[in-house]
Amino acid sequence: MPALALVLIDSFLKVAGGVAIGWLLRDASSKRSAENKPTGSGSPNKKGGKAAARRTGAAAAASSSPGPVPRPKEELKMVLCVNMSLKMGTGKVGAQCAHAAVGVLWSHYQSHNVAIRQWEMYGQPKIALKVGDESEMADLESKAVSLGMPTYIVHDAGRTQIAAGSQTVLAIGPAPKSQLDTVTGHLRLL
Ligand SMILES: *[C@@H]1O[C@H](CO)[C@@H](O)[C@H](O)[C@H]1NC(C)=O
Numbered sequence: 744m745p746a747l748a749l750v751l752i753d754s755f756l757k758v759a760g761g762v763a764i765g766w767l768l769r770d771a772s773s774k775r776s777a778e779n780k781p782t783g784s785g786s787p788n789k790k791g792g793k794a795a796a797r798r799t800g801a802a803a804a805a806s807s808s809p810g811p812v813p814r815p816k817e818e819l820k821m822v823l824c825v826n827m828s829l830k831m832g833t834g835k836v837g838a839q840c841a842h843a844a845v846g847v848l849w850s851h852y853q854s855h856n857v858a859i860r861q862w863e864m865y866g867q868p869k870i871a872l873k874v875g876d877e878s879e880m881a882d883l884e885s886k887a888v889s890l891g892m893p894t895y896i897v898h899d900a901g902r903t904q905i906a907a908g909s910q911t912v913l914a915i916g917p918a919p920k921s922q923l924d925t926v927t928g929h930l931r932l933l
Contacts, residue, residue: 851893862917
């Protein structure tokens with residue numbers, strides 16, 4: 744794939760990732776401010792206030808709370824494995840990669856909140872890789888899931904270019920680079 748296409752895909756993904764992260768943060772902070780609002784209408788007594796404070800604290804600890812995350816020992820990455828047998832055009836590949844990146848963040852932002860924020864610290868690196876033969880994508884996904892990594896497969900709606908339901912891109916991560924390499928280290932760069 745020509746260098747220009749890669750640059751285009753890269754900037755596209757950065758924007759898409761930024762938008763997704765923005766949404767996630769906004770969602771998390773609006774939930775928090777809702778939790779912190781006093782519930783009763785009258786002036787709360789001291790006991791009630793303390794209990795409410797404890798509840799709020801517990802809720803904050805249980806949910807994907809903000810606060811500083813520890814600096815990771817290792818760089819975190821996201822890989823986007825593109826189904827090459829579909830022979831998608833450049834724009835299509837870019838859009839499908841963006842779907843995958845946004846999808847994996849949306850669906851795992853609570854369960855992998857710390858990893859996602861640590862990945863942000865590194866400038867949310869993403870790598871596009873090629874997959875070709877049949878069951879490969881499913882194998883990669885099940886290996887990644889067994890190691891506790893977030894995954895997301897894009898199924899194309901089939902309105903353009905390719906058949907409906909085709910698996911276009913598998914996103915894995917954010918995850919530590921060495922862990923990702925055990926699953927996708929053998930794949931070629933797109
Ligand atoms: C690519 O998509 C086709 C059509 O959906 C599918 O048959 C093939 O298994 C996919 N390849 C991978 C690596 O998932």
